[in-house]
Amino acid sequence: xxxxxxxxxxxxxxxxxxxxxxxxxxxxxxxxxxxxxxxxxxxxxxxxxxxxxxxxxxxxxxxxxxxxxxxxxxxxxxxxxxxxxxxxxxxxxxxxxxxxxxxxxxxxxxxxxxxxxxxxxxxxxxxxxxxxxxxxxxxxxxxxxxxxxxxxx
Numbered sequence: 001x002x003x004x005x006x007x008x009x010x011x012x013x014x015x016x017x018x019x020x021x022x023x024x025x026x027x028x029x030x031x032x033x034x035x036x037x038x039x040x041x042x043x044x045x046x047x048x049x050x051x052x053x054x055x056x057x058x059x060x061x062x063x064x065x066x067x068x069x070x071x072x073x074x075x076x077x078x079x080x081x082x083x084x085x086x087x088x089x090x091x092x093x094x095x096x097x098x099x100x101x102x103x104x105x106x107x108x109x110x111x112x113x114x115x116x117x118x119x120x121x122x123x124x125x126x127x128x129x130x131x132x133x134x135x136x137x138x139x140x141x142x143x144x145x146x147x148x149x150x151x152x153x
Contacts, residue, residue, distance in 0.1 A: 007045065007061035009109050011116070012072060013135070014056060014099035019128065021053035027088050031056075034082050038075050042066055047109065048116040055128050057116045059109070072099050098148070100132060102139050 016022055023031065032049045035058065039046045045061035058075075062068070076095045083093040104112055115122065122131070136143050 007063055009047070009104045009106065009112075010060055010062050010068065011102045011104065011112055012056075012058040012060065012068075012075075012099060013102070013132065014072065014076065015096045015128065016054050017094045017096045019054045019096070022089050022093065023051050023053045023056070024088065027086070030086075031079065031083070035075055035079055038078050039071075042071055042074065044071065048113040050116045050119045052119055052123055052128065057119060059104075059112050059116055068101055072101070100135060100141075102135060 028051050031051065035049060035056070036046045039058070039060055043063050043065065045063075047059040047061055049056070049058045051057070062071070076099075080094050083089060126134070132148070133143075136148070
């Protein structure tokens with residue numbers, strides 16, 4: 001029997017290179033739609049997406065036929081190409097290396113959806129770096145600062 005009915009609920013978080021605040025509100029919804037199409041073309045289910053000027057949060061129901069790293073790489077590569085093609089940025093756009101991935105039980109999905117929907121309100125109280133550190137700590141992920149946040153070269 002194929003494993004088409006299985007899914008894991010994952011929150012993907014990744015930042016613009018150097019955490020530059022370049023995701024503009026005038027095109028962020030188009031970015032969300034592009035990423036949504038990419039996720040769905042990979043046969044996964046998008047549950048929620050939102051972005052701030054320097055990072056994006058995506059909650060998906062992931063099917064087991066693809067690795068997380070391959071999916072995130074595909075999302076980042078294809079969306080970077082798309083942003084460049086659309087000429088949304090005056091300089092070459094790219095995502096920062098790496099990403100965070102956090103898994104949730106079905107009972108937590110609605111709370112994570114609300115959390116992602118309310119990023120603008122959430123970030124009035126906490127910046128992205130502190131938010132990301134908190135996620136890593138809550139999920140007991142060992143990390144070292146130089147490997148998480150790439151400084152400007």
